[in-house]
Amino acid sequence: MNQRRRFSFSLYQTHVKLLAFDLNSLNQTSSSDSVSFSRKGYAVSCTEIVGVVVFRDLKPNRFLKFSVDDGTACVGCILWLNHLTSSYFASRHHQDVRILGDMATHFAAQIRVGIVVRVRGKLSSYRGMVQITVSDVVVEDDPNAEILHWLDSMRLAMKCYDLSPTPT
Secondary structure, X not given: OOHHHHOOXXXXXXXEEOXXXXXXXXXXXXXXXXXXXXXXXXXXXXXXXXXXXXXXXXXXXXXXXXXXEOOOOEEEEEEEOOOOOOHHHOOOOHHXXXXXXXXXXXXXXXXXXXXXXXXXXXXXXXXXXXXXXXEEEEEOOXXXXXHHHHHHHXXXXXXXXXXXXXXX
């Protein structure tokens, strides 16, 4: 038996490298208070994508909405900029919230249409469409970053993500 198949592993809380068409084809399950995502029987909560920014819509002190095109499809991304005014962060330590807010503002300033970015974040749904709630963004200077992400995504799909989950 294949060593990888003997051990049950989870993709949950791991930044799964996927292509945009894979993200758009994830299975969504809605409950009264949340949406969960799965791919071939594995729960998926976080992802990483690399592509070109093709759309940018900034609402100052609220959010930055942008789309990333990796050549297979476009994925919507949302970067929240309301850390200091949101009730979601009210229970957290003020200094931690300020650091998160400063990081988000820094990321938002870097995102421009036409640049290649690596986006990591949590999967969410908006109006039935998959989107990434951004945790960090890196502007890629390497012209090969996008193709290397494609190769990593396909290799990981064949060796990890497409394996049948074992019963736990």
